[in-house]
Amino acid sequence: MSGCNNATRHAGIISCIVLLLIGFTALYVRQLKNISNAESVLVTTEATRSVVSLDDMLDFGSRPAVQTRTSWNAPIIWEAMFDPNRYDKKHKEGNTTVALTVFAVGRYLDAYLNTFLISAEKHFMMGLPVTYYVFTDLPDKVAKIEPAPQRDMKVIPVEKYSRWQDISMMRMKIISELIETELHERFHYVFCFDVDQEFKGRFGSEALGESVALLHAHYYKLPKHRFTYDRNPKSKAYLKEGDYYYHAAIFGGSLEKVKALADFCYLNIMEDKLNDVEALWHDESHLNKYFWLYKPSKLLSPEYCWDLSIGDRSDIIINRLIWAPKHYDTLRTQ
Numbered sequence: 001m002s003g004c005n006n007a008t009r010h011a012g013i014i015s016c017i018v019l020l021l022i023g024f025t026a027l028y029v030r031q032l033k034n035i036s037n038a039e040s041v042l043v044t045t046e047a048t049r050s051v052v053s054l055d056d057m058l059d060f061g062s063r064p065a066v067q068t069r070t071s072w073n074a075p076i077i078w079e080a081m082f083d084p085n086r087y088d089k090k091h092k093e094g095n096t097t098v099a100l101t102v103f104a105v106g107r108y109l110d111a112y113l114n115t116f117l118i119s120a121e122k123h124f125m126m127g128l129p130v131t132y133y134v135f136t137d138l139p140d141k142v143a144k145i146e147p148a149p150q151r152d153m154k155v156i157p158v159e160k161y162s163r164w165q166d167i168s169m170m171r172m173k174i175i176s177e178l179i180e181t182e183l184h185e186r187f188h189y190v191f192c193f194d195v196d197q198e199f200k201g202r203f204g205s206e207a208l209g210e211s212v213a214l215l216h217a218h219y220y221k222l223p224k225h226r227f228t229y230d231r232n233p234k235s236k237a238y239l240k241e242g243d244y245y246y247h248a249a250i251f252g253g254s255l256e257k258v259k260a261l262a263d264f265c266y267l268n269i270m271e272d273k274l275n276d277v278e279a280l281w282h283d284e285s286h287l288n289k290y291f292w293l294y295k296p297s298k299l300l301s302p303e304y305c306w307d308l309s310i311g312d313r314s315d316i317i318i319n320r321l322i323w324a325p326k327h328y329d330t331l332r333t334q
Helices: 004-053 086-093 107-125 164-183 257-273 281-294
Strands: 098-103 130-136 152-156 188-191 197-199 211-214 250-254 298-300 321-323
Touching: 098 107, 098 164, 107 281, 130 164, 152 188, 164 188, 164 281, 188 257, 188 298, 188 321, 257 281, 298 321
Parallel strands: 098 130, 098 188, 130 152, 211 298
Antiparallel strands: 188 250, 197 321, 211 250
């Protein structure tokens, strides 16, 4: 029996090595391929973004009870800090386009996807061209919704992994590939969402930025020693200290920055697998490591993803997005 276990373990290690090599090679080849046309794409994209940047007009003193700026001078967006009409006007004039990715695999599709999409049509980046990219192992079960003008939806089949942890972690690879193959010439920004959420209020153009992270609603008031970073030195997600605790339920930014984040997380996840390690909170642990090394240019306050079970909501003027009730015992395979 021990010989059998050793053989299985060796086979698993070899598989991880092959996957890791494939991952590194694919990323390297894609980078070389993109060098020839990167200059023209970046010039167009940067020119558009420079027109719509209004963050220097934020009213940082409008919310004295909360932190509105980081130590590296990135804004933390709260209600009353910005003029929504001014942001929307500038982004419409700049022809800003936004892609949204969401994964609805297994039972999550029936439980959450419809509510997520219908509520997004009422509140997400209203007035801007938006395309929803829905990744699912059950494409035939995705309900047909009619997006508003200038909005579209694409359903993309993906493999269903046996463990929910692997589904969560492998989305980084899929997001990176989508940016390269589908988004890079069509969109200025991409936002990546968990499906078990519901939009309740404006989630608009003020949230757009080069590299956008979300403050976790359960941790933003806690002292840093209570943040649940991965403390295992064997993991690539290991963090001894950090700035904030970020929630992987939402992240976004320019295509270049989101791709860099996704590639970083995916390759580190694969290296952990090679070493028989799994980060404490999976892709969220790796995301926190990335944002510690590469600071986000904009942070979203917990108003952008609030949990109604939290008793103290004194800082929350508006619910823009809320956690849907979680039923992990029936939704997760393991």
